[in-house]
Amino acid sequence: KVRVNFVSAGLIETEQAESVYGDRATIDRVAATVPLGRMGTPSDVADAIVFLASPSAAFMSGSNIVVDGGGELRAPEPVVASE
Numbered sequence: 001k002v003r004v005n006f007v008s009a010g011l012i013e014t015e016q017a018e019s020v021y022g023d024r025a026t027i028d029r030v031a032a033t034v035p036l037g038r039m040g041t042p043s044d045v046a047d048a049i050v051f052l053a054s055p056s057a058a059f060m061s062g063s064n065i066v067v068d069g070g071g072e073l074r075a076p077e078p079v080v081a082s083e
Contacts, residue, residue: 003061007048010068013039035070 011034013027021027031039048065051057 005052005057005060005063005065007045007052008064008066008068009040009045010034010066010072011039012042012045014042033073034068035073038069040067040069 011030013031017027017039018024021030027039031037045067048067052060052063052065057063
């Protein structure tokens with residue numbers, strides 16, 4: 001009679017983002033690698049948690065809600081000119 005669900009969050013922009021990524025331009029470049037074009041917010045994750053705690057999720061157990069904007073794209077490898 002115990003339900004266990006979880007949320008897997010992708011890149012989430014918090015008030016400490018600059019301490020991790022540096023300046024705004026770098027944060028914007030990182031955000032551009034997410035298919036939805038932005039990093040998530042704490043509210044995006046909270047909304048998923050509220051859903052899991054609601055009656056709407058009463059028949060869910062063992063589920064993972066992925067909140068990642070579609071995943072993270074890998075940055076292209078740098079092109080190195082051969083000599």
